[in-house]
Amino acid sequence: MKLASLRVVSVGGGYGTNCHFRDSRQFATGLLQPRTAAGGATTYARRSEAGDLRSRRHPLFNQDEESRPPAKVVELKAKIRAANALLFATPEYNYSVPSALKNAIEWGSVPHGDNVWEGKPAAVMGASANRMGTARAQYHLRQIFVFLNVYPINYLEVMIAYAKECFNAHGGLVDENSRQQIQQLLRSLVDWTRQLRTVNATQ
Numbered sequence: 001m002k003l004a005s006l007r008v009v010s011v012g013g014g015y016g017t018n019c020h021f022r023d024s025r026q027f028a029t030g031l032l033q034p035r036t037a038a039g040g041a042t043t044y045a046r047r048s049e050a051g052d053l054r055s056r057r058h059p060l061f062n063q064d065e066e067s068r069p070p071a072k073v074v075e076l077k078a079k080i081r082a083a084n085a086l087l088f089a090t091p092e093y094n095y096s097v098p099s100a101l102k103n104a105i106e107w108g109s110v111p112h113g114d115n116v117w118e119g120k121p122a123a124v125m126g127a128s129a130n131r132m133g134t135a136r137a138q139y140h141l142r143q144i145f146v147f148l149n150v151y152p153i154n155y156l157e158v159m160i161a162y163a164k165e166c167f168n169a170h171g172g173l174v175d176e177n178s179r180q181q182i183q184q185l186l187r188s189l190v191d192w193t194r195q196l197r198t199v200n201a202t203q
Helices: 020-031 071-082 099-108 135-148 176-202
Strands: 007-012 046-052 085-090 121-127 158-160
Touching (some): 020 085, 020 176, 121 176
């Protein structure tokens, strides 16, 4: 699989305007722009935004509407379905994922037989002001992945702690260790997606 053909959809998980998880996601998705190295080799995959959930404001999940979902949900599901891989960036609220992300996950998993998350390779990252760096939220998200049948990368885990010290006043990620971790995570996501495609192609 050529990296240039890889479509990574990023899913940001919160509504707040001043969120470091969103800043880290912006840094990560910037790395997914197509770039050409010497000899014409593409070094990063092209990206496609599933969209900041804050700007989409999907209506609350309603089981009565799962067969005929609202237009915003149809758009979300189409982008997830077209993705080769997923990049989740989440804050942590009350030891778990935010309601906006859980809501999007629920819409994408129904109706029965139309779970758009199923079989997708995924990477997870997050940033928070405390020392846990969204660890609890990420582990809860991974538990949800079990039912969705999403295939997440187990290593490396990007959990940016004490985020106020890692970003500048303009939201730029200045902590070099965090930058390197995100770069490694994206390389692993590309490699993991390639491996899964190879396995699926032989079945």
